[in-house]
Amino acid sequence: MKIAVLMKRVPDTASVLKITPDNKSVDMANLKFVMSPYDEHAIEEALKIREAGKATEVIVFTVGPEGSQETIRTALAMGADRAVFVKEDPSRFNSKGIAEMLAAAVKTEGPELVFAGKQAVDDDASQVPERVAELLDLPHASIVTKFELNGRAATVEREIEGGSYTVEVPLPALFTMQKGINTPRYPTLPNIMKAKKKEIKEFSLADLGLDAAKLVSGLEVSGMSLPRANRLNKILDGDSTERVKKLLTILREEEKVL
Amino acid sequence: MDFIPSEEHAMIRRQVRQIAAGFDLDFWRDSDKHKRYPHEFFDAFAAAGWLGIAIPEAYGGSGLGIVEACILLQEICASGAGTSGAAPIHFSIFPPMPVVKHGTEEQKRAYLPKIADGTMKLGFSITEPDAGTDTTRITTRAIREGDHYIFNGKKIWSTNLQNADRTLILVRTTPYEEVERKTTGMSLFLMDLKSPGITIREIEKLGRHAVDSNELFMDNVKVPASDLIGEEGQGFYHLIAGLNPERLMVAAEAIGIGRAALDLAVKYANERIVFNRPIGKNQGIQFPLADAYSKLEVADLMVQKGAWLYDQGMPCGAEANMAKLRAGADAFEACDAALQTLGGMGYAKEYHVERLWREIRLYKIAPVSQEMCLNYIGEHVLKLPKSY
Ligand SMILES: Cc1cc2nc3c(=O)[nH]c(=O)nc-3n(C[C@H](O)[C@H](O)[C@H](O)COP(=O)(O)OP(=O)(O)OC[C@H]3O[C@@H](n4cnc5c(N)ncnc54)[C@H](O)[C@@H]3O)c2cc1C
Numbered sequence: 001m002k003i004a005v006l007m008k009r010v011p012d013t014a015s016v017l018k019i020t021p022d023n024k025s026v027d028m029a030n031l032k033f034v035m036s037p038y039d040e041h042a043i044e045e046a047l048k049i050r051e052a053g054k055a056t057e058v059i060v061f062t063v064g065p066e067g068s069q070e071t072i073r074t075a076l077a078m079g080a081d082r083a084v085f086v087k088e089d090p091s092r093f094n095s096k097g098i099a100e101m102l103a104a105a106v107k108t109e110g111p112e113l114v115f116a117g118k119q120a121v122d123d124d125a126s127q128v129p130e131r132v133a134e135l136l137d138l139p140h141a142s143i144v145t146k147f148e149l150n151g152r153a154a155t156v157e158r159e160i161e162g163g164s165y166t167v168e169v170p171l172p173a174l175f176t177m178q179k180g181i182n183t184p185r186y187p188t189l190p191n192i193m194k195a196k197k198k199e200i201k202e203f204s205l206a207d208l209g210l211d212a213a214k215l216v217s218g219l220e221v222s223g224m225s226l227p228r229a230n231r232l233n234k235i236l237d238g239d240s241t242e243r244v245k246k247l248l249t250i251l252r253e254e255e256k257v258l
Numbered sequence: 259m260d261f262i263p264s265e266e267h268a269m270i271r272r273q274v275r276q277i278a279a280g281f282d283l284d285f286w287r288d289s290d291k292h293k294r295y296p297h298e299f300f301d302a303f304a305a306a307g308w309l310g311i312a313i314p315e316a317y318g319g320s321g322l323g324i325v326e327a328c329i330l331l332q333e334i335c336a337s338g339a340g341t342s343g344a345a346p347i348h349f350s351i352f353p354p355m356p357v358v359k360h361g362t363e364e365q366k367r368a369y370l371p372k373i374a375d376g377t378m379k380l381g382f383s384i385t386e387p388d389a390g391t392d393t394t395r396i397t398t399r400a401i402r403e404g405d406h407y408i409f410n411g412k413k414i415w416s417t418n419l420q421n422a423d424r425t426l427i428l429v430r431t432t433p434y435e436e437v438e439r440k441t442t443g444m445s446l447f448l449m450d451l452k453s454p455g456i457t458i459r460e461i462e463k464l465g466r467h468a469v470d471s472n473e474l475f476m477d478n479v480k481v482p483a484s485d486l487i488g489e490e491g492q493g494f495y496h497l498i499a500g501l502n503p504e505r506l507m508v509a510a511e512a513i514g515i516g517r518a519a520l521d522l523a524v525k526y527a528n529e530r531i532v533f534n535r536p537i538g539k540n541q542g543i544q545f546p547l548a549d550a551y552s553k554l555e556v557a558d559l560m561v562q563k564g565a566w567l568y569d570q571g572m573p574c575g576a577e578a579n580m581a582k583l584r585a586g587a588d589a590f591e592a593c594d595a596a597l598q599t600l601g602g603m604g605y606a607k608e609y610h611v612e613r614l615w616r617e618i619r620l621y622k623i624a625p626v627s628q629e630m631c632l633n634y635i636g637e638h639v640l641k642l643p644k645s646y
Contacts (some may be wrong), residue, residue, distance in 0.1 A: 034272075069265060070265050070268055070269065073265055073266075073269055074269060074272075077269065077273075186273060186276060186277060186306050187269070187273055187306075188305075188306040188307040188308075189270075189273075189306060189307035189308050189310070189311060189320050190307045190320055191307075192266065192269055192270065192273065193320050193321075193322075195269075196266060
């Protein structure tokens with residue numbers, strides 16, 4: 001049984017973002033990139049299943065520009081067996097196009113399980129995996145916090161507001177992972193060495209039989225802005241009990257953040 | 259020429275950074291304050307396979323070179339761990355090098371896999387009270403008796419011995435007075451520190467309190483002949499083959515420490531308001547930081563060049579000494595400029611710069627002093643007469 005993991009390269013969560021002069025995209029020059037943290041959980045879960053002897057192969061799929069190889073190697077160094085790389089600049093497309101590329105790529109391998117992070121931490125769209133599932137006509141369950149295989153089905157716990165519910169999904173199927181499902185491993189040095197020799201299969205749109213013009217959707221980004229930090233410059237007086245009370249009142253009633 | 263880091267080097271840097279980030283500045287401040295050896299830190303790097311970075315794959319390592327070892331140690335230091343973090347790891351990389359090069363098959367099988375997985379910790383014992391810079395003057399004596407040697411003598415500054423299982427030790431198997439060439443008659447052993455007759459006493463020092471440096475007394479210590487590394491009488495030569503990599507690794511560490519101090523200083527200079535403006539707006543604050551930063555970057559190029567030459571099997575003595583000289587001086591300058599930037603808080607433990615400042619001072623003295631690097635460059639690079 002093969003497991004496909006959808007993985008996205010995102011700007012390092014610690015980096016300071018700048019917006020391009022047209023206010024329509026993030027300035028990608030001089031950014032460092034990492035694997036989207038939820039995808040680390042997806043890979044970890046897939047590796048655990050393979051290590052338990054229930055899967056034969058973990059294959060990582062990504063759509064990204066030249067330079068994504070470094071993030072792909074990280075996935076391989078965590079322990080994934082090989083990777084499929086659709087070399088396309090994702091900023092030219094949105095969720096629809098990316099999902100079509102991934103669906104076409106995943107189809108070439110025919111996995112029983114497809115895993116992904118519950119969202120990518122750059123655009124937070126939470127769309128791609130679900131679209132892939134629809135395109136491949138697979139059942140899917142999102143925001144999974146517990147995953148168990150039993151024969152030809154998976155029993156999973158999904159996180160919902162204030163609780164969780166358990167669903168059983170027949171395979172093949174797609175699942176998106178939430179933090180807390182596991183602790184992603186560090187690539188060890190010996191595994192970094194092994195990753196060098198693992199295969200990264202590259203596809204272009206033409207290889208997948210896709211036409212760029214048909215992958216764009218009607219969605220267009222009309223503007224982008226960074227959150228503004230305003231200082232209130234308020235100093236609260238009184239003893240510490242009073243100050244805490246005043247602070248809570250401000251947070252609740254004036255700023256409405258609690 | 260190509261200055262783009264390879265995918266592998268970028269990944270090494272990132273992964274080391276990630277593990278080191280699990281140990282914050284407070285962890286290091288407390289380790290220093292309470293003289294606590296950073297066992298958890300060592301174990302984290304051991305578990306992820308980093309200790310065996312330069313040990314051949316056949317003996318449980320990853321068979322990489324000094325270029326990669328320098329990246330590892332530099333990133334550890336740049337995390338703010340300083341020499342407190344680098345030293346324990348350093349002692350799993352540097353002392354085994356003569357074993358890799360000159361050890362017997364049995365020695366390699368017995369020691370290297372354990373060093374690579376962290377179950378065997380090492381020290382390094384060359385310096386003696388009357389022989390520091392002039393190594394040939396060591397007097398610790400080893401006399402052969404059947405299948406073992408009897409050791410008598412005293413070492414000083416042996417680092418890591420409070421936790422080490424063995425130490426790579428240089429002793430005289432033939433006294434100074436009896437050899438024709440003063441650099442012969444010395445031999446290397448991987449001595450078991452549990453042997454009867456050994457006393458270890460910790461030295462109170464300026465910094466890096468988390469990692470001990472010690473006096474080591476040997477009173478009729480019985481050391482099996484099977485612990486001799488390489489050829490009897492050739493220990494000095496076996497050792498110097500490893501000194502250039504050590505200089506490069508220490509230079510890489512120093513640069514990492516300088517970077518950590520500059521990071522703290524830049525953050526502070528942007529936040530601290532004096533006379534209604536961030537102090538970083540003053541050129542008097544900005545310039546020393548910019549100057550130090552540029553010097554560290556230049557020193558790093560020399561480290562990379564020296565390490566690359568070493569890994570290609572080419573001579574690198576000039577580069578290793580220049581890298582150590584520059585990095586030792588420039589990283590101290592960086593830490594000092596950082597401390598000055600923080601003003602009074604530079605002197606306070608809470609702000610961490612003072613710890614880095616105390617730690618970096620070591621690298622102008624050990625493992626080789628700035629003066630001896632200059633001697634090397636004067637004599638061997640510029641071809642001036644030997645001055646001593
Ligand atoms: C914290 C710490 C950890 C250490 N760890 C270890 C360890 O693990 N193992 C180990 O074996 N050693 C260790 N050392 C020892 C270190 O390598 C020596 O201190 C160093 O080599 C200098 O030797 P010395 O102290 O005997 O100085 P000396 O040889 O006494 O020199 C004193 C000063 O005179 C200068 N000098 C001497 N001769 C000349 C000359 N011809 N021209 C110009 N200047 C000269 C030196 O540069 C130095 O500044 C450590 C030292 C310290 C402080």
